[in-house]
Amino acid sequence: MASRPDHPPAVTRRAAATGGLAAFALAACGGSGGRVLLSSDTHPAGYPTVEAVQEMGRLLFERTDGRLGVRVYAGGQLGSERDTLEITSFGGLDLNRVFMSPLNAIEPDTTIPSLPFLFASRDHMRRALDGAPGRAILDTLEKHGLIGLCYYDSGERSFYNTKRPILSPEDLKGLKIRTPNSDLSVEMINATGANATPMDLGEVYQSLVQGVIDGAENNWPSFESGRHFEVAPYYSLTRHVMTPEVLLMSRARWDKLTSADRDIVMACAQESVPFMRRLWDERVEASRNRLLAAGVKENEVTDREAFVRLMQPIYARFVTTPFQKRIVSEIEGMAS
Numbered sequence: 001m002a003s004r005p006d007h008p009p010a011v012t013r014r015a016a017a018t019g020g021l022a023a024f025a026l027a028a029c030g031g032s033g034g035r036v037l038l039s040s041d042t043h044p045a046g047y048p049t050v051e052a053v054q055e056m057g058r059l060l061f062e063r064t065d066g067r068l069g070v071r072v073y074a075g076g077q078l079g080s081e082r083d084t085l086e087i088t089s090f091g092g093l094d095l096n097r098v099f100m101s102p103l104n105a106i107e108p109d110t111t112i113p114s115l116p117f118l119f120a121s122r123d124h125m126r127r128a129l130d131g132a133p134g135r136a137i138l139d140t141l142e143k144h145g146l147i148g149l150c151y152y153d154s155g156e157r158s159f160y161n162t163k164r165p166i167l168s169p170e171d172l173k174g175l176k177i178r179t180p181n182s183d184l185s186v187e188m189i190n191a192t193g194a195n196a197t198p199m200d201l202g203e204v205y206q207s208l209v210q211g212v213i214d215g216a217e218n219n220w221p222s223f224e225s226g227r228h229f230e231v232a233p234y235y236s237l238t239r240h241v242m243t244p245e246v247l248l249m250s251r252a253r254w255d256k257l258t259s260a261d262r263d264i265v266m267a268c269a270q271e272s273v274p275f276m277r278r279l280w281d282e283r284v285e286a287s288r289n290r291l292l293a294a295g296v297k298e299n300e301v302t303d304r305e306a307f308v309r310l311m312q313p314i315y316a317r318f319v320t321t322p323f324q325k326r327i328v329s330e331i332e333g334m335a336s
């Protein structure tokens with residue numbers, strides 16, 4: 001490998017879908033025997049998830065004396081999370097950093113970390129996902145051609161909209177709220193009285209501008225980086241879920257690695273987690289401060305219990321198998 005893989009040439013979605021990426025990756029190594037692992041991210045360069053995967057690549061490059069590296073295609077260049085996930089599970093893309101929700105359609109057990117009010121705090125979430133329950137959930141992806149390397153933080157999600165502050169579920173009634181493409185997300189939002197409208201993150205800004213939707217729900221950094229705050233200035237702190245991000249490797253690529261290289265890849269991914277969390281915590285605070293200064297109106301919800309009550313039936317709908325029940329109770333048991 002001649003140099004650090006920093007500046008990706010443009011690759012079309014079509015090329016990705018047809019497996020062109022794999023051939024491209026080999027060519028990018030210049031025949032020196034090294035390999036650049038290609039990775040996708042919906043967020044732009046500089047976002048903590050993008051930086052974390054680049055850090056993982058830096059460690060990998062170092063530990064393999066340049067045999068392996070990572071190139072991140074940021075800003076959704078390779079397509080939506082849903083599309084790139086499909087490509088990854090077929091082996092057309094080596095790595096993929098996605099939100100957990102689009103995985104729900106592939107593997108129902110991945111809905112667990114998106115259950116409303118499951119985590120009592122940020123530390124509880126980190127402990128549970130870094131521990132046995134988190135690993136057990138990632139392992140369910142292997143049969144779908146995906147290896148779960150690690151979780152990254154995505155913080156608490158809250159509602160924002162173009163119309164008014166949300167103080168209680170009453171205020172959400174009838175509002176069209178965008179959700180990620182996941183049945184659980186749709187049912188959870190509908191349970192509040194809002195009308196859930198699933199769509200990809202990349203479509204949200206335009207849909208807010210055109211009035212196709214009245215609002216959405218997300219963390220501060222995504223609210224900022226997608227510029228949604230420009231159109232939807234009311235941010236109401238429901239903090240209803242802490243769905244994480246996840247870094248995946250295509251199983252096709254994983255299976256081709258030697259077992260020593262697998263250990264290195266896994267270790268580098270794990271070591272990028274504290275790096276990511278440092279950036280994440282800083283970013284949440286910085287985004288919030290910037291947006292408040294820009295005129296965003298933040299409010300605490302007065303009746304958070306009402307949201308908890310309305311969303312509670314989601315558990316009976318989505319926690320049905322013995323595995324799901326066990327993992328949920330293990331996670332609940334880890335709250336302190």
Ligand code: GTR
Pocket residue numbers: 042081098099154179180200201218219222245
């Ligand atoms: C963000 C997450 C993205 C994206 C998004 C969404 O917080 O970082 O990967 O999936 O949420 O709402 O779709």
